[in-house]
Amino acid sequence: MANQIGWPQFVATVGQIVAGLPPAQRDHAVILGNDYSEASPLILLGKGLPPVYSGHNSYWTWGPPPAERTVVVHVGDWRPTDWARYFTGCRDVARIDNRLGIDNSEQGVPVTVCTGISAPWTTIWPALRTVS
Numbered sequence: 001m002a003n004q005i006g007w008p009q010f011v012a013t014v015g016q017i018v019a020g021l022p023p024a025q026r027d028h029a030v031i032l033g034n035d036y037s038e039a040s041p042l043i044l045l046g047k048g049l050p051p052v053y054s055g056h057n058s059y060w061t062w063g064p065p066p067a068e069r070t071v072v073v074h075v076g077d078w079r080p081t082d083w084a085r086y087f088t089g090c091r092d093v094a095r096i097d098n099r100l101g102i103d104n105s106e107q108g109v110p111v112t113v114c115t116g117i118s119a120p121w122t123t124i125w126p127a128l129r130t131v132s
Helices: 007-020 036-045 057-062 121-127
Strands: 029-033 052-054 071-075 087-095 110-117
Touching: 007 029, 007 036, 007 071, 007 087, 007 110, 029 036, 036 052, 036 057, 052 057
Parallel strands: 029 052, 029 071
Antiparallel strands: 071 110, 087 110
16 A cells, blocks of 8 residues: 555656656567566556566466567666676666655656667566566
């Protein structure tokens, strides 16, 4: 329940980042939530967003993004250096703020944009599996 606090602000922040991508990147973007509590609000409340994926728990079993989705808007606590083996460029572009001062597990997590995919999703996807 605590992670649901701030969902509208969370979705709005990610939506603004997606909207700010150049059209060529936006057309090939995918959103990747670090866990189900980051993917779920984007699926439930997001309108007009790129497809949302996660490697967490059963989300992982739904499979990787399509090959043409080569730009990642990542939400979660993985750092851009963790992405260096899969992308040539990653940069933090925002931090989630529920604007209520409530310290849940989403508060303060980074939103990172990664471009220059250097491996196919079929190679990347197994490494993203997280069970908790």
